[in-house]
Amino acid sequence: MKRREFFALGAALGGGPWPATGAEHPRKDPPRGGTTLALDGERQFWREAAHYQKLPESRVECRLCPRRCQVADQENGWCGVRLNERGTYYTTVFGRPVTIANDPIEKKPLFHYKPGSLTLSLATAGCNFECLFCQNWEISQFRPEQIPARYGFVSPEDLVELAKRQGSRSLSFTYAEPVVFFEYALATARASKAAGLPGVMISNGFIESAPMDELLQELGAVKIDFKAFDDKFYQRQCRGTLEPVLRTMERIRKAGVWLELVHLTVPTLNDDAEQAKRLCGWVLEKLGPDVPVHFTRFHPTYKLKNLPATPPATLERQYDIARKAGLRYAYLGNLPGHEGENTRCHGCRETLIRRVGFTVLENRLREGKCPKCGEKIPGVWS
Amino acid sequence: MGAGCLRKVPMDRRKFLQTLGLASAAAGLSSAGAACARSAAQKPAGDGRSRVALVTDPGVRRGEEIDAKRVERLLRATLEKALGSANLAGVLPADEVVGIKLNCLAGRPLSPALPLVEALIKILSDAGIPRERVIVFERGERDLRRGGFTPGEHDGVRYLGNDSAGAGYEEEPEISGQLGSCLSRILTRRIGAMINLGVLKDHSLAGLGAGTKNLYGLIHNPNKYHDNGCDPYLADLLAMPVVQKRLCLTILDGLTAQCHGGPGFSPAHAWSYNSLLASRDVIALDRVAWDVIEERRKQTGLPPLERENRAPRWLRTAASRGLGTDEMIRILVLREVLS
Numbered sequence: 001m002k003r004r005e006f007f008a009l010g011a012a013l014g015g016g017p018w019p020a021t022g023a024e025h026p027r028k029d030p031p032r033g034g035t036t037l038a039l040d041g042e043r044q045f046w047r048e049a050a051h052y053q054k055l056p057e058s059r060v061e062c063r064l065c066p067r068r069c070q071v072a073d074q075e076n077g078w079c080g081v082r083l084n085e086r087g088t089y090y091t092t093v094f095g096r097p098v099t100i101a102n103d104p105i106e107k108k109p110l111f112h113y114k115p116g117s118l119t120l121s122l123a124t125a126g127c128n129f130e131c132l133f134c135q136n137w138e139i140s141q142f143r144p145e146q147i148p149a150r151y152g153f154v155s156p157e158d159l160v161e162l163a164k165r166q167g168s169r170s171l172s173f174t175y176a177e178p179v180v181f182f183e184y185a186l187a188t189a190r191a192s193k194a195a196g197l198p199g200v201m202i203s204n205g206f207i208e209s210a211p212m213d214e215l216l217q218e219l220g221a222v223k224i225d226f227k228a229f230d231d232k233f234y235q236r237q238c239r240g241t242l243e244p245v246l247r248t249m250e251r252i253r254k255a256g257v258w259l260e261l262v263h264l265t266v267p268t269l270n271d272d273a274e275q276a277k278r279l280c281g282w283v284l285e286k287l288g289p290d291v292p293v294h295f296t297r298f299h300p301t302y303k304l305k306n307l308p309a310t311p312p313a314t315l316e317r318q319y320d321i322a323r324k325a326g327l328r329y330a331y332l333g334n335l336p337g338h339e340g341e342n343t344r345c346h347g348c349r350e351t352l353i354r355r356v357g358f359t360v361l362e363n364r365l366r367e368g369k370c371p372k373c374g375e376k377i378p379g380v381w382s
Numbered sequence: 383m384g385a386g387c388l389r390k391v392p393m394d395r396r397k398f399l400q401t402l403g404l405a406s407a408a409a410g411l412s413s414a415g416a417a418c419a420r421s422a423a424q425k426p427a428g429d430g431r432s433r434v435a436l437v438t439d440p441g442v443r444r445g446e447e448i449d450a451k452r453v454e455r456l457l458r459a460t461l462e463k464a465l466g467s468a469n470l471a472g473v474l475p476a477d478e479v480v481g482i483k484l485n486c487l488a489g490r491p492l493s494p495a496l497p498l499v500e501a502l503i504k505i506l507s508d509a510g511i512p513r514e515r516v517i518v519f520e521r522g523e524r525d526l527r528r529g530g531f532t533p534g535e536h537d538g539v540r541y542l543g544n545d546s547a548g549a550g551y552e553e554e555p556e557i558s559g560q561l562g563s564c565l566s567r568i569l570t571r572r573i574g575a576m577i578n579l580g581v582l583k584d585h586s587l588a589g590l591g592a593g594t595k596n597l598y599g600l601i602h603n604p605n606k607y608h609d610n611g612c613d614p615y616l617a618d619l620l621a622m623p624v625v626q627k628r629l630c631l632t633i634l635d636g637l638t639a640q641c642h643g644g645p646g647f648s649p650a651h652a653w654s655y656n657s658l659l660a661s662r663d664v665i666a667l668d669r670v671a672w673d674v675i676e677e678r679r680k681q682t683g684l685p686p687l688e689r690e691n692r693a694p695r696w697l698r699t700a701a702s703r704g705l706g707t708d709e710m711i712r713i714l715v716l717r718e719v720l721s
Contacts, residue, residue, distance in 0.1 A: 042524070057643050059586065072586035073646030074487050080605040086646075130606055141603055145522055145545060239606070303555060303562050 006151055042145055044153050045096040049082055049089040050183055051211050058087035065128045065179055065207050066244040079180040080143040081126035093124035093144050094184045095153040099175060102166045106358040108202050109294055109333055110260050111343060112379025113221045115353055116360040119200060120163035123175030129204050131238045132303040133266060140176035156188035160195045170220060174202035182211055189218035205248035206240050212248055221258040224249055228270040229279035237269060253287045258380050260292045265310045265318060276318045280325035289328045290378035295319060296333030347375035431714040432666035432707040435463030438657040439720040448637055454501035456658055463716040464660035471509040473630050478574025480511055482518045485580045485596045486529025488647040493529035494579050494635045503539055513538030519568045521599035542568055551602045559618035563601035569628060576628040582636035582671050584644035588612040589687045589694035591645045592671040593632040593664040594620055611692055617700035632667050634659040641678035665706020666713045669697055
């Protein structure tokens with residue numbers, strides 16, 4: 001795609017080929033096979049990877065995520081987007097987004113970060129988890145060469161330019177897993193920060209500390225999918241582990257970068273009250289009461305189609321647990337129109353922001369404060 | 383003659399769909415392909431043992447190149463040993479499109495040799511399977527090119543990657559044990575029988591990158607299934623009904639083999655073995671291949687795979703599920719050295 005065509009495409013982002021509302025996923029029909037690029041075409045997206053160690057016999061050890069893949073020559077890492085070629089490790093997705101959309105920031109979801117604004121959102125192929133309930137598995141669980149490079153090479157500067165033209169107020173790395181396109185996300189976050197557009201990371205948090213610290217210097221906000229307070233859940237349902245995710249959340253908080261959490265509540269797997277109490281207790285103790293926690297509704301998908309959607313009553317119970325635990329900002333997600341989507345003052349319980357789905361109906365905040373009691377509401381509001 | 387006067391050629395539904403390359407699409411993932419069921423896993427010799435042929439021709443090379451005539455002779459001898467006859471009509475279902483799954487990941491020095499592939503196509507032709515009913519395929523077009531093959535149609539034979547136009551993967555993952563993957567549409571829709579043509583080589587994680595491991599090219603997400611030395615994932619994949627149904631024969635290119643540093647090409651550990659192996663029992667074949675690799679490792683001063691914690695444990699897992707034979711006492715190894 002030529003540069004001019006790429007920016008022309010941007011005119012459609014608001015409501016064109018990508019849904020502006022709906023679930024947090026890009027197009028559901030990415031073609032598989034058919035028009036991928038030839039070998040030389042794919043190489044334009046290769047950059048030497050950051051955070052890896054060379055080993056004897058042309059092997060490498062990836063130090064980007066806690067998986068620490070040891071990768072032989074010509075093999076991919078577990079994520080599918082990092083490749084060892086003759087002892088040099090490459091990211092194969094630099095400048096290779098597979099989806100771009102201009103979303104409401106509420107779709108991420110981030111409720112205390114520039115509410116009502118648009119965020120230019122992008123993803124490459126690949127993920128370092130395999131959640132059985134992944135909504136975006138059609139990009140997260142495929143390798144880049146299996147998904148057509150519909151935009152050609154898109155530089156970080158191109159994305160910033162597109163975001164400006166679209167009226168976006170931030171730039172989000174989302175849909176699949178930004179950890180695995182670390183180099184592209186970092187370069188884009190730097191370029192967008194310089195242009196006054198903060199970068200936003202929507203992640204599983206399964207990343208080593210050193211690369212996370214690099215990202216945190218450039219980002220304006222992070223949303224972490226806190227999938228369960230249960231290591232077995234992480235192992236069995238996501239093929240990951242819990243401890244590195246906890247560590248990441250603490251680092252984000254210490255760095256002073258705005259943080260929100262999402263807990264996708266899956267019936268029978270992570271919906272019991274005791275676990276919700278432990279999760280909320282940990283958040284309160286380690287992250288503080290001001291970190292918003294979104295309890296969102298599961299819908300059957302990918303490899304988890306044998307379970308029903310989460311009953312609203314289950315989510316309401318988790319909401320109550322969070323409030324009783326002392327968390328000031330609990331929300332319910334994927335329940336459009338529910339009272340649990342609204343922001344209420346933690347001091348006087350006045351409704352401050354009314355939402356339906358990803359749309360902000362009313363924002364009564366005055367310079368980040370409650371108009372009734374004057375309480376300062378935590379978040380980034382402008 | 384007007385169009386309305388064209389003589390109608392009788393064509394049953396299966397042939398019609400084959401013409402479109404959609405036979406299995408219509409028949410469902412597990413129903414097309416008539417005759418390979420279970421044969422891939424277990425076709426014992428008369429005494430109940432699985433037959434594995436290991437045939438060597440020290441003169442198969444002319445200088446650095448593989449001699450086309452000699453490799454055809456070697457392949458015929460190997461098939462004769464493995465099957466009792468070099469006539470592949472006996473192991474392939476009639477009227478099906480035959481897929482030849484290559485392994486070109488390591489590039490040309492350690493991919494199935496071009497003359498070997500051409501010899502196999504010729505032998506298929508002798509068995510009544512014309513070139514137009516042969517698809518040579520790989521994980522992606524990039525892999526084909528690395529192996530020296532050009533995607534597209536050449537003299538009737540189609541060379542495809544899973545990313546070729548009209549190929550791709552099935553829309554939904556197929557679950558088998560702990561493995562869940564979208565299967566190659568070449569496997570599920572384009573072919574009715576498969577010959578697995580791998581390379582005799584080491585693999586840094588699976589221990590062995592020969593026959594069964596080559597099947598990872600049939601799924602969209604092999605990168606997710608290298609944990610724990612690929613155990614039990616390789617067995618899970620082999621157990622899939624559509625794989626069992628299609629897989630009729632496995633051949634290993636051991637003309638150049640590699641005992642360490644795989645799956646990529648490592649010149650220091652590759653050697654001219656000048657041999658081919660074949661069996662209808664891919665697990666038995668890999669068991670014999672493991673021995674060959676270990677023997678070479680010993681000769682070159684390398685420790686056994688077990689000492690590197692990468693013995694192919696998945697062989698036992700597969701055998702325990704009845705997918706093949708991993709005990710040497712139950713394998714009939716038929717060796718020959720051609721002069």
